[in-house]
Amino acid sequence: MKEVGIDLGTRSYRIITGSGLLDRAGELVAALPVGRKVLLVTNNTVGQIYAGRVADSLARAGLEVIPVEVPDGEQYKSLSSAELLYDRAFTAGLDRRSPVLALGGGVVGDLTGFVAATYMRGVPFVQLPTTLLAQVDSSVGGKVAVNHPRGKNIIGAFYQPALVISDTATLSTLPGRELQSGLAEVIKYGIIGDAVFFTWLEDNIQQVLALEPGALAHVVEQSCINKARVVEQDETEQGTRAMLNLGHTVGHAIEALAGYGRYTHGEAVAIGTAVAAQLGVDMGMLSREGADRITGLLRRAGLPITVPAELATPDIITAMYGDKKTVGGAITFIIPVAVGRAVIHPNTLEEHISRAIEAARVDN
Structure with missing residues (x-):
């Protein structure tokens, strides 16, 4: 396991990289100053492979997991998908300390981060990128957004994650x-x-x-x-x-x-x-x-x-x-x-x- 730190004052955070880290997601998230309810967002492709492992790890750490899947594809990085996540978070009773986790590629990360930045004016956000593009780019730096039919990433914010957990073993299942x-x-x-x-x-x-x-x-x-x-x-x-x-x-x-x-x-x-x-x-x-x-x-x-x-x-x-x-x-x-x-x-x-x-x- 290796760490890269991003020094942004009060918004500083760690990027943790290594093989097999999804099985340690629970202990890493539980170590953060967050609440016990966790919204775990993924898509139907990644979810079939990794969501169970992550949910089990979170549960072992004493966290209550609220899972939600969005369809797979850039076209679903939209305000309508964000509304789905808002509804799920509100129904589950997530408060301002409840972390929102993004398990997937750039679409899941951008969408989930946008929701984390705007739900209750901001809740903790954790990235669990599973694609190379997400691990090297979109999960790092705090750009979160959804698309508009007239432009990509037009509706968004700068919102830094509390933690990035990059499990390089996930790249072995990548097309x-x-x-x-x-x-x-x-x-x-x-x-x-x-x-x-x-x-x-x-x-x-x-x-x-x-x-x-x-x-x-x-x-x-x-x-x-x-x-x-x-x-x-x-x-x-x-x-x-x-x-x-x-x-x-x-x-x-x-x-x-x-x-x-x-x-x-x-x-x-x-x-x-x-x-x-x-x-x-x-x-x-x-x-x-x-x-x-x-x-x-x-x-x-x-x-x-x-x-x-x-x-x-x-x-x-x-x-x-x-x-x-x-x-x-x-x-x-x-x-x-x-x-x-x-x-x-x-x-x-x-x-x-x-x-x-x-x-x-x-x-x-």
Whole structure:
């Protein structure tokens, strides 16, 4: 078991990583200053595999478990799903000290966190991420939200968890596509600020894809360390935390236009990262060699790097204006300038974005 701490003053918390931690969830949650009633939220896919183990662990620690399942899929990260959880919490008599636990991937974590942030103006929140994407990204940093038909994560808050428990053994049951999806966020950390980690990924990507335990453990721990450094500097994304949005500007537009579920979040981010790399080349900020390393690693991780032909460039740009990263009617892009370094580029011109999107329609 390893720990990564996030230092945010009174909102500080630990990320605990290791194999077999779901069976210790009860003792870890019971050690927090929380009440005895626990709302355990999962989806019908993850719940069949892990909910029983977690519930048993919580019960052994003397906690009363109120289980609830939501349907599996990005389209269920919605206000209607949040209302279901509010109703369950209210009916079960949860008070302001009752912890809410999210067992699952990013959808469950974001939805449950949003409910935890808003039920009774905030109750304790514990993340138990079971996907690579959730363990390295969405469970860390306190962004919680639900989607709106016109935009992803538009309705949300910054609300830090009390604890994150990442059981790396859960990754062994992850479908290959979901593992690859998580790698888009892992690779992002290398691009924006950790060239050594990026090189390690280039050398070890096959071991990660093969679910080699040591490689997976390093990926999760190092990704959490990288994200913790950024979040500690800028908790509510007033400046440098925007770096974590590499690939997301175009990625969120692709997710919304294609219909949630057609592309995983990581697949859309990978395409968006390829566009950002191309934009860097077109604007003279990134070498062709650097861009090729970025797209090459994404490709080797099994991720798409070409913009879908059926999504028109003007439609993608229009969707980008509806994203929360647009400020004052101007699109902000995160652009890599080298492997291990990126910049925040405000007021990015539509003509530059269009040219980069069109260039990324071909897998070079």
